[in-house]
Amino acid sequence: MADRRRPRVLVAGMQYELNSFVAGTAGLERFRQFRMAEGDAVFAVAKGEEVDGALRVARTRGVELVPVFLAFGGAGPVLEDGVYDHFRDRILAGVRAHRGAIDAIYLPLHGAMATVSEPDTEGDLITRIRAIVGPDLPIAASFDMHCNFTAGMERGLDAALGFKTCPHVDYVETGMRSLEILADTLAGTIRPRLVHRKLRMMTPAEGHDTNTGPMRDVIAQLRDLETRPGIVAATVIAPQPWMDVPETGWSILVVVDGDANVELGRREADRIARLCWDMRERFLVRRTPLAEALDIAAANPEGAKPVVMTDAADAPSAGSYGDSAVVLEALLARPRMRGPFLMTMTDPAAARACEAAGIGATLRLRFGGAFQPAFFKPVDVEATVRDLIRAPYESQLPPGTIDPGLRAVVEIAGFVRMVIAERQMATLDLRPYESSGLDPRRAQAVLVKSAGQFRGFYTAIAARILELDTPGPVNGILTQLPFRHLTRPLWPFDADLAAPW
Ligand SMILES: [Zn+2]
Incomplete structure (x- = not known):
């Protein structure tokens, strides 16, 4: 020195x-x-x-x-x-x-x-x-x-x-x-x-x-x-x-x-x-089939803590865009539940269409797969614009200021409350919802797009947590993904590995 x-x-x-x-x-x-x-x-x-x-x-x-x-x-x-x-x-x-x-x-x-x-x-x-x-x-x-x-x-x-x-x-x-x-x-x-x-x-x-x-x-x-x-x-x-x-x-x-x-x-x-x-x-992960999870959410009584569901395969915290509409599509195909059912969506065009229509307006929207059409297909819905937000928010996890661009809070089918944002938001803490005027604690069900990190904030407020079996680039069943460059052998792709090194 x-x-x-x-x-x-x-x-x-x-x-x-x-x-x-x-x-x-x-x-x-x-x-x-x-x-x-x-x-x-x-x-x-x-x-x-x-x-x-x-x-x-x-x-x-x-x-x-x-x-x-x-x-x-x-x-x-x-x-x-x-x-x-x-x-x-x-x-x-x-x-x-x-x-x-x-x-x-x-x-x-x-x-x-x-x-x-x-x-x-x-x-x-x-x-x-x-x-x-x-x-x-x-x-x-x-x-x-x-x-x-x-x-x-x-x-x-x-x-x-x-x-x-x-x-x-x-x-x-x-x-x-x-x-x-x-x-x-x-x-x-x-x-x-x-x-x-x-x-x-x-x-x-x-x-x-x-x-x-x-x-x-x-x-x-x-x-x-x-x-x-x-x-x-x-x-x-x-x-x-x-x-x-x-x-x-x-x-x-x-x-x-x-x-x-x-x-x-x-x-x-x-x-x-x-x-x-x-x-x-x-x-290894064990997944709940989507239909079974939605039945559990629908049966969640008024006044109870929310059922928290993870669409981990579309987790922005692990790199996805948050543009999957797979859960919404399944939700709209079954009898409506009491709600509110909170979820997020990344779709700049849909967010801007909501802004153009204005608060209180009802409009036709098509979203889903805006960034990843290979994984997710779009759904058509009628949505009522409840709020429009153009402000960053203070995130607890990851710590710091997050700017998701324009956010439109819409109501769909009377019981879904969806935050449609221009840029992806990680739903690891409650802030993406809270800063959009929605309270996850008072919801019947909440969708989070995270594999595990959300648990630090959601375990305490959840009646139960269900890990959904959904497609996407963050699929936890690794053998279903198209790997090409891994150094093999590697478990679980090579299941009969004799030694770990
Ligand atoms: Zn990490």
Whole structure:
């Protein structure tokens, strides 16, 4: 370290979650809509995120953070190549500019970004950063639990860790822990070494909830392991399973202190990987047929909590557009229920038609499959416009301001209340409905387009939760999706795998 009083840690990140089955490509505009910042502006856009946590620890540990770049684009289709070029050029320029004046690097990544011609952008970025700063500068990175951790990432990093919660609520803690590891390293109290065990296994997102089910047991093992001498951090990575790229699969990451503990780290990573492998069947999803679910909703008595249904196959939080009308079509084909039945739809043309008609007007609308006609077909309805909203809203999950563009709140068949938005809204918390003037707590049934993350907000208000058997690019029954690029063998596509690695 140079003879300065305060060590300096460069911070740069890019965060995106690829869904290979979502139609089209996404460009830089998508990141401008979410968050993108350079220099000191990084701190302003990262409230409640990993960088926020890093900043807290930096202050208490006397470390100076040097913010270079941060971009967040949610989840969606494959990115145009120019997007990564833009991020890479800014980040590498920052690293070159500060080289010699920084003591470590922290990369808050998501770990599931890919462009049309680069399936492992983070691995490429880390490799290029390492080439600039040389082998000795400590580099730590944090990842989403749903990342796909690759050999390219592993080679360039001294430490890697990820979220321990799903629904994810430990963004700040993950950033804090990352900076603590770097501060300890710079203070000379630890020498982090990264151990990575890749598993030939992929599982649906529904099984990743850390409050219930098998993942809770895995997290308990990791937390226990982190109390052991020589172990700095332990992470399970369960990739979001709609990434059709090579090397996809679960990972166990163990950061150990010093070369002497690498063997211990390998043993423990293998032990936990084996545990995950042995319980793999428990991660598979069980679906409720749509007709059966709607019967249950119709029987839900007045005054009861709502029946919450998940149309996970069209989840915007996992990259879909939210343009499926499959549930509405089934709903309108059966006797009407009391309602209200709340649902969302992404369809810019329909939202604008409602705006043109005005509040109180009744009009014919056709929507469904606006973005993904290969998965969803349109339905024709008569709708009455109850409200028109052109304002962003404060989201709890993901944290931050969301701007879905124009929103039209319409009534269909007397009992459906639908929010038709120009851009997709993730229904992970209650805010998409509440900010549209609808109260999920007082509904007979509520549709959420999410695989599992909604549970943090909806479990408490739901009479029961039903996971619907519906089609779409976020289908949890992975063997029904048209994968082409996976590194095989891989469970559950190759069911008779003899060994997990
Ligand atoms: Zn995630």
